[in-house]
Amino acid sequence: MRIRILAVGLSLLSILAGDCYRYAVADALLLAPVDSLCLKDALTKRLGPPDMRPQIEKRFGRQPTALWLYYNRTSFTQTYPDTGSAMLSAARIVHTGILPMTARQHHTQDSVSQQLGRTVLAVRDSCGGRAVPGQPEITYPR
Numbered sequence: 001m002r003i004r005i006l007a008v009g010l011s012l013l014s015i016l017a018g019d020c021y022r023y024a025v026a027d028a029l030l031l032a033p034v035d036s037l038c039l040k041d042a043l044t045k046r047l048g049p050p051d052m053r054p055q056i057e058k059r060f061g062r063q064p065t066a067l068w069l070y071y072n073r074t075s076f077t078q079t080y081p082d083t084g085s086a087m088l089s090a091a092r093i094v095h096t097g098i099l100p101m102t103a104r105q106h107h108t109q110d111s112v113s114q115q116l117g118r119t120v121l122a123v124r125d126s127c128g129g130r131a132v133p134g135q136p137e138i139t140y141p142r
Contacts (some may be wrong), residue, residue: 022095022105024112027139028120033078033086034127036067042123047071074116076123085132088124090116113140 044050048071055068064081074092094109095101101109117138124131131137 020096020098021093022101022109023091024094024109024116025089025091025141026113026117026120027087027089027141028117028124028129028137029132029135030078030086030088030124031130031132033080034088034124034129036078038127039067039076039078039088039123040069042126043069043071043076046119046123047074076120085135088120088129090120092116109142110140 040050040054051070051073054070057063057066057068059065059082064079066080067078069076069078074090077087077089077091079087079089092112094112095105117140121138
């Protein structure tokens, strides 16, 4: 019995020991994907050299193909769907841990999301991208 209680306790401890990540996110729907070379150049001009090499994630099931670029501790993702709108997204970790975010951390998340949104729109515009008519230019999912 003691071993079972100890095993359950250790299992719960290992679950709680894992970090939970909270992100600031900004998404922009695009009428069509922007040119990937232009996207890389615009991000480099705006944010400096990339943190790591670009990643391409091939289409899997219902997930569209995606290009992942990493600048300034932020991941920028452009999707290439077979149907529907493309999307340009930016995400940055703003909180880690198992404890809930405080009001101040929520404010930081909102502030970083707004900053990411301005970057996404500026990059989109510099590469000739266009928003989807009738849809918000940018959204900030939580």
